[in-house]
Amino acid sequence: MTDPHSYASLEQGRVSACSMNLTIDFEARVVRGRVRLELERPTQGPLDLDTRDLEIQRVEDSQARPMAWSLGEPDPILGRRLRLQLPEGTDSLEIHYSTSPGASALQWLQPSQTAGGRHPYLFSQCQAIHARSLVPLQDTPRCRLTFQAEIEVAEPLRVVMAAAREGSEPGQMPGRRVYRFRMPQPIPPYLLAVAAGNLEERRLGPRSSVFSEPEMLERAAWEFAGVEDMIAAAEGLFGPYRWDRFDILCMPPSFPYGGMENPRLTFLTPSLLAGDRSLVNVLAHELAHSWTGNLVTNASMEHFWLNEGFTVYAERRILEALEGAEATALHAAIGRQGLGRELARFGEGSPHTRLRTELHGVDPDEVFSLVPYEKGYLFVRLLHEAAGQERFDAFLRRYIERFAFQSITTEEFLAFVEDELPGVLGRVRAREWLYEPGLPDNEPLFPSRRKEAAESLARAWSSGARPGDDVAGRWAASEWLLYLEALPRPMKPEECRELDERFRLTDQGNSEILSAWLGLGIVSGYAPAVERAAGFLGEIGRMKFLRPLYTALAANPSTRERARALFEELRESYHPIAQAVVEGILR
Numbered sequence: 102m103t104d105p106h107s108y109a110s111l112e113q114g115r116v117s118a119c120s121m122n123l124t125i126d127f128e129a130r131v132v133r134g135r136v137r138l139e140l141e142r143p144t145q146g147p148l149d150l151d152t153r154d155l156e157i158q159r160v161e162d163s164q165a166r167p168m169a170w171s172l173g174e175p176d177p178i179l180g181r182r183l184r185l186q187l188p189e190g191t192d193s194l195e196i197h198y199s200t201s202p203g204a205s206a207l208q209w210l211q212p213s214q215t216a217g218g219r220h221p222y223l224f225s226q227c228q229a230i231h232a233r234s235l236v237p238l239q240d241t242p243r244c245r246l247t248f249q250a251e252i253e254v255a256e257p258l259r260v261v262m263a264a265a266r267e268g269s270e271p272g273q274m275p276g277r278r279v280y281r282f283r284m285p286q287p288i289p290p291y292l293l294a295v296a297a298g299n300l301e302e303r304r305l306g307p308r309s310s311v312f313s314e315p316e317m318l319e320r321a322a323w324e325f326a327g328v329e330d331m332i333a334a335a336e337g338l339f340g341p342y343r344w345d346r347f348d349i350l351c352m353p354p355s356f357p358y359g360g361m362e363n364p365r366l367t368f369l370t371p372s373l374l375a376g377d378r379s380l381v382n383v384l385a386h387e388l389a390h391s392w393t394g395n396l397v398t399n400a401s402m403e404h405f406w407l408n409e410g411f412t413v414y415a416e417r418r419i420l421e422a423l424e425g426a427e428a429t430a431l432h433a434a435i436g437r438q439g440l441g442r443e444l445a446r447f448g449e450g451s452p453h454t455r456l457r458t459e460l461h462g463v464d465p466d467e468v469f470s471l472v473p474y475e476k477g478y479l480f481v482r483l484l485h486e487a488a489g490q491e492r493f494d495a496f497l498r499r500y501i502e503r504f505a506f507q508s509i510t511t512e513e514f515l516a517f518v519e520d521e522l523p524g525v526l527g528r529v530r531a532r533e534w535l536y537e538p539g540l541p542d543n544e545p546l547f548p549s550r551r552k553e554a555a556e557s558l559a560r561a562w563s564s565g566a567r568p569g570d571d572v573a574g575r576w577a578a579s580e581w582l583l584y585l586e587a588l589p590r591p592m593k594p595e596e597c598r599e600l601d602e603r604f605r606l607t608d609q610g611n612s613e614i615l616s617a618w619l620g621l622g623i624v625s626g627y628a629p630a631v632e633r634a635a636g637f638l639g640e641i642g643r644m645k646f647l648r649p650l651y652t653a654l655a656a657n658p659s660t661r662e663r664a665r666a667l668f669e670e671l672r673e674s675y676h677p678i679a680q681a682v683v684e685g686i687l688r
């Protein structure tokens with residue numbers, strides 16, 4: 102059983118620790134230096150590593166003797182294999198190298214792309230298979246490693262990593278500073294993460310701080326102030342937090358995801374800063390990965406649902422503990438709406454709607470979807486209901502305990518469930534859920550009075566029903582989302598105007614509501630929505646918003662050219678992964 106996205110071959114040996122000495126060069130847009138790789142046990146013969154766009158200068162053994170190496174032909178998805186020839190008894194080696202300005206894991210921001218506007222900024226995003234463009238290693242979650250790092254940058258910039266902070270000292274050259282880190286818990290390579298910029302820290306509680314540019318720090322600290330309560334709730338559900346600290350890095354707007362669960366330092370999009378804590382489910386999600394994903398890890402992207410389906414389930418258990426069952430049912434309903442749209446997009450019978458996928462020759466970024474998240478959630482929730490809450494809670498803790506710091510497949514998961522909860526898999530028809538496309542007919546349902554109320558108001562739009570000011574005034578963000586998504590589409594532009602004037606939707610500060618509204622406005626040909634979308638697409642690079650808005654603009658012949666022109670103008674401000682996604686939409 103091998104990872105279709107890695108050249109690594111584990112019979113050759115395993116890298117179990119690494120030590121990086123790197124310098125960040127903002128002028129050249131490269132990271133250069135050396136990495137020492139330590140093998141689990143002394144080995145000899147070939148050792149294949151993953152690389153992408155790395156320039157390898159030399160490889161040395163532990164006595165600084167040159168070691169033979171060769172780079173294979175580049176593959177568009179995998180990158181290039183780096184084959185080392187290890188002399189007998191090799192237990193460590195050192196690679197001197199530099200990254201390329203186009204490294205897929207890195208985004209280099211000009212000062213104008215930051216909140217402060219005065220300093221450059223760099224951040225990494227290694228999931229799914231981009232760590233190899235930052236460090237040569239066995240880039241498969243099957244191979245966990247601990248690490249140390251020393252990273253040099255120009256003052257007054259500060260480097261942060263998803264690791265324990267070990268202090269800093271002046272570098273060799275004046276005006277340079279070296280930051281030291283250590284990660285004692287073994288991680289899969291996709292959880293390597295680094296950022297550098299004009300960063301400040303604000304303490305949130307005994308185990309957590311938030312970092313961001315000073316211009317955003319106050320807002321970020323307010324929005325995420327509930328993090329300690331979340332950690333406590335999560336520990337009550339899933340067992341002890343095993344990563345010591347849980348810090349947050351509030352990212353620049355071009356960060357392409359809502360959040361990334363980098364251990365000890367979750368990365369979050371600034372589009373969560375709604376000013377009312379209504380979007381903190383993303384924080385709960387990334388925190389939940391500290392158990393499901395970072396402790397129990399998918400063996401490859403073919404088992405990604407194990408990471409994300411379980412984490413959406415865990416996220417909603419945390420929310421339920423903090424906000425109650427009704428609020429959680431609303432989140433589940435939004436997820437279910439999204440899943441319905443995704444299933445329709447892929448079409449009946451599409452292999453992309455399976456939970457366990459087959460990804461030979463497939464770029465994981467290209468098939469990213471809500472399916473592993475929301476179909477995975479429904480499946481885990483079904484297991485929960487079939488086993489009963491008490492038994493399932495005990496099962497979850499044993500699952501996490503049993504596979505902590507390991508990477509597993511769907512099949513290993515199934516064997517464990519069969520042992521622990523005999524008969525449950527058969528009862529829920531697990532094979533159908535995991536291996537067949539689409540949605541089986543036994544999905545769990547979450548009846549919610551508030552969901553029904555919002556959706557039936559939306560469905561009755563054409564017969565003149567409108568939310569009263571009292572009703573809409575009490576709606577949570579999630580009810581607005583359910584309402585907007587359930588409205589008929591397209592609407593008449595005058596109808597959009599009516600809604601907009603009553604509820605000031607085009608001026609929304611909640612990025613999720615704004616995005617849902619703009620999507621509806623664009624397909625309805627409502628000009629103010631098109632204008633606001635053009636502005637919004639320049640303010641935020643989160644793919645969750647770029648995807649539907651560029652799709653809507655491109656679908657309507659009257660705005661298609663506008664979408665192209667807008668993208669030409671904004672392309673450079675987007676993350677490389679986001680650029681590729683928008684290109685795919687506009688092609």
Ligand code: BES
Pocket residue numbers: 228229358359360361362382383386387390409469474645
């Ligand atoms: N690990 C993912 C982000 C990711 C997945 C990056 C695959 C690259 C490849 C993260 O935990 C995530 O799921 N983020 C979601 C949050 C949401 C489901 C609450 C996002 O970014 O929207």
Ligand code: ZN
Pocket residue numbers: 386390408409412
């Ligand atoms: Zn996730």
